[in-house]
Amino acid sequence: MSTKSNEADDVPLLNSSDFYQQSWTETVDTLQGNFPDGLDSQQAAARLEKFGYNEVNSKKTPKWQIFLRQFNNVIVYILLVAVALTLLMRHYSDAIVIGLVVIINALIGYMQEVNASNALDKIKSMLSVEATVIRDGERFDIPSRELVPGDLVYLEAGDNVPADLRIIDSDNLRIQESSLTGEADSVLKDNMLLVGQIPLAERSNMAYASTAVTNGSATGIVVATGVHTQIGQISQSVADVSAQKTPLIRELDSLGRGISWLIIVIAVVMFGLGWFLQIYSLPTLVMAIIAMIVGSMPEGLPAATSIILATGVKKLTKKHAIVKTLPAAETLGAVDIIASDKTGTLTKNEMTVQDIVIGQHHYHVTGTGYAPDGDILLDDVIVDAAKDPALEMFLTMGHQANDTFLTNEDGTWEINGEPTDAAFLSAYYKAFGLKKPKLIELDRIPFDSDYRYMARLVQTQKQSRFVAIKGAPDKLFNLAKNDPNFDLNYWATLASSFAKSGKRVIAVGYIDAQTRVPMGVIGMIYEARP
Numbered sequence: 001m002s003t004k005s006n007e008a009d010d011v012p013l014l015n016s017s018d019f020y021q022q023s024w025t026e027t028v029d030t031l032q033g034n035f036p037d038g039l040d041s042q043q044a045a046a047r048l049e050k051f052g053y054n055e056v057n058s059k060k061t062p063k064w065q066i067f068l069r070q071f072n073n074v075i076v077y078i079l080l081v082a083v084a085l086t087l088l089m090r091h092y093s094d095a096i097v098i099g100l101v102v103i104i105n106a107l108i109g110y111m112q113e114v115n116a117s118n119a120l121d122k123i124k125s126m127l128s129v130e131a132t133v134i135r136d137g138e139r140f141d142i143p144s145r146e147l148v149p150g151d152l153v154y155l156e157a158g159d160n161v162p163a164d165l166r167i168i169d170s171d172n173l174r175i176q177e178s179s180l181t182g183e184a185d186s187v188l189k190d191n192m193l194l195v196g197q198i199p200l201a202e203r204s205n206m207a208y209a210s211t212a213v214t215n216g217s218a219t220g221i222v223v224a225t226g227v228h229t230q231i232g233q234i235s236q237s238v239a240d241v242s243a244q245k246t247p248l249i250r251e252l253d254s255l256g257r258g259i260s261w262l263i264i265v266i267a268v269v270m271f272g273l274g275w276f277l278q279i280y281s282l283p284t285l286v287m288a289i290i291a292m293i294v295g296s297m298p299e300g301l302p303a304a305t306s307i308i309l310a311t312g313v314k315k316l317t318k319k320h321a322i323v324k325t326l327p328a329a330e331t332l333g334a335v336d337i338i339a340s341d342k343t344g345t346l347t348k349n350e351m352t353v354q355d356i357v358i359g360q361h362h363y364h365v366t367g368t369g370y371a372p373d374g375d376i377l378l379d380d381v382i383v384d385a386a387k388d389p390a391l392e393m394f395l396t397m398g399h400q401a402n403d404t405f406l407t408n409e410d411g412t413w414e415i416n417g418e419p420t421d422a423a424f425l426s427a428y429y430k431a432f433g434l435k436k437p438k439l440i441e442l443d444r445i446p447f448d449s450d451y452r453y454m455a456r457l458v459q460t461q462k463q464s465r466f467v468a469i470k471g472a473p474d475k476l477f478n479l480a481k482n483d484p485n486f487d488l489n490y491w492a493t494l495a496s497s498f499a500k501s502g503k504r505v506i507a508v509g510y511i512d513a514q515t516r517v518p519m520g521v522i523g524m525i526y527e528a529r530p
């Protein structure tokens with residue numbers, strides 16, 4: 001299908017939330033795109049000039065301004081006045097000592113903020129990925145920042161969605177949208193028209209920037225870039241929030257003002273009495289008052305506070321947290337209540353197997369996260385899975401009924417696929433090490449939200465064949481209920497007890513040419529953030 005183009009290229013930039021209510025052909029027409037050939041080079045250049053780069057630019061504070069900000073303190077103001085007066089009196093050594101206190105305090109805060117800012121810039125550079133675009137009838141990669149509304153983008157498993165897209169066509173496309181919706185499970189996408197007001201998490205014909213493709217492939221048309229994307233609007237809203245002082249800073253400001261005004265009042269009274277009584281000459285009286293002010297002023301308070309907060313920030317850094325300003329470390333300690341919804345938005349979005357039940361045997365799995373560090377226990381005794389045929393078969397089935405990859409990248413275990421599937425791989429590696437079963441895949445049924453299970457037909461080295469299956473307990477229980485050896489009540493009760501304890505329950509089984517083996521279930525949890 002080829003659509004009309006606009007010679008003036010005056011493309012309307014609508015709210016990206018409106019396009020899910022249009023058919024994909026209407027969206028292409030609205031954006032004056034061209035399917036399947038994409039925009040031509042001149043159109044792309046003109047739109048890039050009009051709409052700007054596909055990026056969200058935060059307001060960058062100059063380093064000199066960060067440094068000057070460290071002096072924004074009542075106590076520091078008075079100390080700076082003391083420095084000026086001692087310089088006028090030519091007491092240079094006193095001025096240097098007072099000045100060093102002020103500068104050291106400023107440098108501590110400045111270095112912390114600059115380091116945090118540099119770390120955030122590195123993260124932003126890591127996020128600037130490429131996008132596969134279709135232009136002039138050809139498909140090639142460009143920096144995602146150069147995408148414009150109306151561009152055709154090709155997505156496949158492992159890609160990050162570079163902008164807000166209206167899906168044109170898809171093939172088993174699943175997208176992980178936890179960064180926007182908090183939902184851990186990937187979402188199946190298609191190009192079907194949606195009617196009415198649909199929540200963002202249920203817009204199955206849209207793909208949003210900052211989300212990740214876990215399965216399948218698709219072609220979509222860019223409907224919003226930069227600050228106009230959903231994630232860009234969130235970023236803009238956060239940037240527009242006015243900064244507020246932390247409880248500690250408010251207390252320090254109050255203390256500093258109180259002490260400073262008290263000292264100033266006393267200094268004025270003492271100066272007046274000294275001048276009236278003619279106790280000292282004027283230069284000597286001025287130096288005596290300055291000495292009293294500096295001696296009474298808690299000049300070590302800003303420095304001590306900065307050092308204490310910097311220590312807290314260092315501890316947070318060891319936990320892989322980036323703290324942009326020193327007072328933010330104290331703010332965490334002032335939090336009384338954290339509100340979270342049922343999706344576990346505060347988790348790391350990593351699944352960990354904790355319980356395995358095979359027949360009447362209940363195994364416990366230690367270790368958290370995807371790293372294969374842990375053991376499988378039965379009655380608090382470590383089990384050798386290679387000597388436990390039922391457990392070995394169960395773990396092998398979980399490994400086979402799987403289309404996720406778990407890899408070690410520079411000491412960090414990362415996945416390409418679903419967290420649930422990755423948990424099965426981690427459990428298998430805990431039992432057998434980093435090796436794979438010597439099985440040959442013959443065919444598979446990929447996971448689908450309609451039937452909620454996946455299956456794989458494999459062949460052993462002895463030419464025997466079996467089907468590994470994994471999915472929602474109710475679906476698999478229904479498939480197994482005709483087996484006279486299957487106790488539906490037992491497994492349904494067990495699955496319900498795991499679910500009530502907050503665990504995700506997955507059923508695993510297999511079928512060979514002669515025997516249908518009893519069902520097993522697994523219980524897993526999200527790993528909490530440290």
